[in-house]
Amino acid sequence: MVVPSPTPSLRTKKTRAVGIPIIDLSLERSVLSQKIVQACEEYGFFKVVNHGVPREIISSMEKEGSDFFAKRSSEKQRAGPPSPFGYGCKNIGFNGDKGELEYLLLQTDPASISERSKAISNNPSKFSCVVNDYIQAVRDLSCEILDLIAEGLWVPDNSVFSKLIRDAHNDSCFRLNYYPPLKHFRELELSPKLNADTRMGFGEHTDPQILTILRSNDVGGLQICLDDGLWVPVLPDPNVFCVFVGDALKAMTNGRFVSASHRVLVTNTIKPRMSTIYFGAPPLDAYISPIPELVSPQKPSLYKHFTWSEFKKTFYSLRLGDCRLDLFKTLMCSDKTSSC
Numbered sequence: 001m002v003v004p005s006p007t008p009s010l011r012t013k014k015t016r017a018v019g020i021p022i023i024d025l026s027l028e029r030s031v032l033s034q035k036i037v038q039a040c041e042e043y044g045f046f047k048v049v050n051h052g053v054p055r056e057i058i059s060s061m062e063k064e065g066s067d068f069f070a071k072r073s074s075e076k077q078r079a080g081p082p083s084p085f086g087y088g089c090k091n092i093g094f095n096g097d098k099g100e101l102e103y104l105l106l107q108t109d110p111a112s113i114s115e116r117s118k119a120i121s122n123n124p125s126k127f128s129c130v131v132n133d134y135i136q137a138v139r140d141l142s143c144e145i146l147d148l149i150a151e152g153l154w155v156p157d158n159s160v161f162s163k164l165i166r167d168a169h170n171d172s173c174f175r176l177n178y179y180p181p182l183k184h185f186r187e188l189e190l191s192p193k194l195n196a197d198t199r200m201g202f203g204e205h206t207d208p209q210i211l212t213i214l215r216s217n218d219v220g221g222l223q224i225c226l227d228d229g230l231w232v233p234v235l236p237d238p239n240v241f242c243v244f245v246g247d248a249l250k251a252m253t254n255g256r257f258v259s260a261s262h263r264v265l266v267t268n269t270i271k272p273r274m275s276t277i278y279f280g281a282p283p284l285d286a287y288i289s290p291i292p293e294l295v296s297p298q299k300p301s302l303y304k305h306f307t308w309s310e311f312k313k314t315f316y317s318l319r320l321g322d323c324r325l326d327l328f329k330t331l332m333c334s335d336k337t338s339s340c
């Protein structure tokens with residue numbers, strides 16, 4: 001079922017009706033796989049309901065996150081600075097990107113979570129346990145969605161995408177973002193320049209990995225950018241997961257899927273936004289290249305073969321909003337000038 005979300009800000013000059021897809025994972029499999037493929041082609045983004053992730057796993061994760069961000073700054077700094085992993089505040093990546101947020105970025109293997117937990121929590125084994133359970137649940141959800149995508153694309157090997165993030169050496173990561181509410185609201189209202197700078201929680205970007213699974217509390221701010229440049233607010237709903245196609249999946253589908261550009265604007269003046277995000281990534285030595293079923297003389301390969309490690313090196317040398325996948329386009333791709 002694709003239910004249009006209410007998007008009041010879209011009733012402006014550009015008139016195309018927009019309904020961000022909300023996909024019910026309890027639907028019959030062949031219908032479901034087609035709906036997911038369609039959403040990945042049109043938006044590179046959709047919400048899932050009836051996802052099967054137990055409520056307790058989600059609420060325990062939310063509690064651990066809130067407890068961490070409620071600590072004094074000096075205590076949180078013990079888990080930083082980000083290497084890129086660890087606790088960060090306002091600085092995103094290594095190339096000067098800034099945002100009005102605090103975050104924890106973690107590798108997803110239990111050994112590294114256990115090590116990091118010591119600087120994050122007063123009860124590290126509880127923190128590790130909660131994070132491991134959450135990651136396992138969202139990894140399973142990602143794999144289920146990736147298998148459905150392969151089925152919807154009529155690829156004979158249904159695990160062609162999911163096996164990359166199931167691999168023991170996968171390079172997936174997990175992020176908790178915390179956006180404090182807007183302060184000095186009255187002063188900001190009077191100064192449009194200050195207002196615009198202060199409100200950017202997380203700047204425009206696409207996620208580099210295969211698939212992203214995001215959940216937030218009931219505070220909004222997330223927006224996705226449509227192909228005509230229109231920014232659409234994603235209404236917050238703690239009961240759904242938001243799914244983003246990453247750059248790696250865009251390359252593996254030979255550009256048939258889009259990787260959704262998104263950002264977070266801080267708009268709430270009372271309550272913080274908190275989001276938990278799983279980024280499913282392949283092992284460092286895995287090749288990212290269009291799958292053979294999606295390459296033909298009519299649709300030649302748009303992207304060179306590259307390893308995830310090569311792609312990582314590139315994106316860590318770039319700014320958040322750069323179109324990193326464009327650097328891996330082949331000469332066959334005549335549309336070199338177009339962005340992302």
Ligand SMILES: C=C1C[C@]23C[C@@]1(O)CC[C@H]2[C@@]12CC[C@H](O)[C@@](C)(C(=O)O1)[C@H]2[C@@H]3C(=O)O
Pocket residue numbers: 084092093094095097105173175205206207208209279315316317318319320
């Ligand atoms: C500016 C940067 C931060 C980022 C690495 C990068 O050089 C470009 C991509 C950024 C991003 C966006 C999605 C995820 O939040 C993230 C963890 C990722 O894999 O790529 C971040 C990186 C980061 O915050 O370190």
Ligand SMILES: O=C(O)CCC(=O)C(=O)O
Pocket residue numbers: 175177202207214216222262263264275277
């Ligand atoms: O925090 C959010 O809601 C989204 C942040 C994001 O897009 C990211 O961390 O890659």
Ligand SMILES: [Fe+2]
Pocket residue numbers: 205206207262
């Ligand atoms: Fe993102």
